[in-house]
Amino acid sequence: MAMSVETTCARVESARIAVAATQRNLMEHDLIVPDVKPDMGRILHVDACPRITHVETSAGMVTAGGIIEYNVIYRGEKPEDGKVTRFTSTPAFTFSYENPEILPDLLCSVACETEHLEADLKNGRKLSISLIVSANIRLSRSTALEIPVDVTGLEEIQTLTGSLTGNSCFAVLQNKADIQGQVPVPNGKPAARDLLYHRARIKNCQCDETVEGVVMNGVLDLVVFYVSDDEDSSFQVFESEISFSATAGDPARIEKALWFVSSVQLEQVSCSIGEDSDGDTRMIQVEASAFFEVEGYAQRTLVYLEDAYSLSSPIQVKKEQAPLEMLHHTGHFQISGRDLLSPGKDMPEISEVLHAWCIPMITSSEITDGRLSLEGYFEVVTV
Known part of the structure; x- marks a missing residue:
């Protein structure tokens, strides 16, 4: 008489990285000064x-x-137009990345950053x-693995099981x-007449699980360059922050779950001058x-089934390999460095530094002997 053999399986939900890649794209644009702006004489900064x-x-x-947000700060060509001014341009761009492992149902995220820029003043x-x-x-992709853990239905059956413990992505x-707010011009600085440039980035991102779901908290760090609204029409700069929070979703509750932000990309930032309570x-x-x-x-x-034996039946x-990604380590580190920077040959001598910022660029990574080694460079912008 044939006996019924039953296999007991455990269902494991897992989110697995299918494709991860970095692609560099060359883009070329011609920026035209708007009719209401004076001719360019000397380029001070392009972002x-x-x-x-x-x-x-x-x-x-x-x-x-998407779009490239260009900010061009310059001095006019004629003496009467020699004050600092700026114009913006937002040309569109597209690019494609090809890989035979890409499927239409995969969850995709793309983050872009400027790696190198060269500007040539034609006229x-x-x-x-x-x-x-x-x-x-x-x-x-989110996958569900059916992993056998036991076999029943045969006499004198013996099973060998193994176990694996780790933090898996579920x-x-x-x-x-959406981030909205207003930041005041610091005391001691003059009021603003014209905005020249702003630089924004997201920092200090953390996730918390609340009754409403998973909430991301972060800070929008903002640097504002402007022309003062007084007789001097001086060039001013200040830095400020806006805190924000946003709900990521409401997934199934899992005890002692660890949430962290894997990527964040600013899509749009706009600034305008407003009045305070005194006008x-x-x-x-x-x-x-x-x-x-x-x-x-x-x-x-x-717990998974490694092997099974029976004296009465063969x-x-x-066995098949099943991909299951585990979180091995999370952490933060700091890098300090010191170097001397000098302006180019066509730049005047430095009399005052209004603001400077540094952007780290990672070019390669490697794990050897239990150590993660990173290589890259720092892009430093000084105003």
Whole structure:
């Protein structure tokens, strides 16, 4: 008489990274000075910030697009136009990344940053830009693994089981954060007449699990350059912060889950001059949006069937490899360095530094002998 053999399986939900890559894209744009602005005489600063607005995934390809926010600060060509002024331009861009492992149903995130910029002043009305944009592309999928843990239905059957303990990813959530606020011009600085430039970045991102779901908290760090509203029309700069929070989603509750922000990308930042309660132009109105992705990890002990034996009937256990990613370590580190920077040959001597910032760029990583080694460089901008 044939006996019924039953296999007991454990279902494991897992979010797995399917594709992770970095692609450098060369972009070239010609920026034209608006008719209401004076001719360019000397370029003081050019900044380019790529903003991703849409991402499409198809079989074997990811197509992403958005705009490049250019800010050009310059002095006019004629003596009467020699004051510091600026103009902005937002040309569109698209690029594609091809990989045969890409499937249409994968969850995709793309983050871009400026890696290198060269500006060539063609004439007083035209500035040619060559730009290298580094795109970090990541695609993930949620999978359910049916892992055998026991076999029943045969006499005198013996099973051999193994176990694996680790923090596995059980959820990947994506959402957008809308950031609004106003920052005052610091006491001791004059009121603002014209905004020249602003630099923004997201920092100090953390995740908390609340009754409403998973909430991301962060800080929008903002540096504002402006022309003072007085007789001197001086060049002013200050730095401020706006705290914000946004709900990532409401996944299934798992005890002692660990959530962290895996990527965040500013999509749009706009600033305008506003008045304070006294009617002075000492308030900067800020509106921004950011796309973010968070991952949830939880410690699990997975028991699985390694082999089975029976004296009454032959048993053959077929084994297959199943991908299961585990979170090994999270942490923060600091790097300190010192170097001497000198202006280019066509730049005047430095009399005053108004502001400087540093952008770390990672070019390679390697794990050897239990140590993570990173290589890269710092991009330093000084005003």
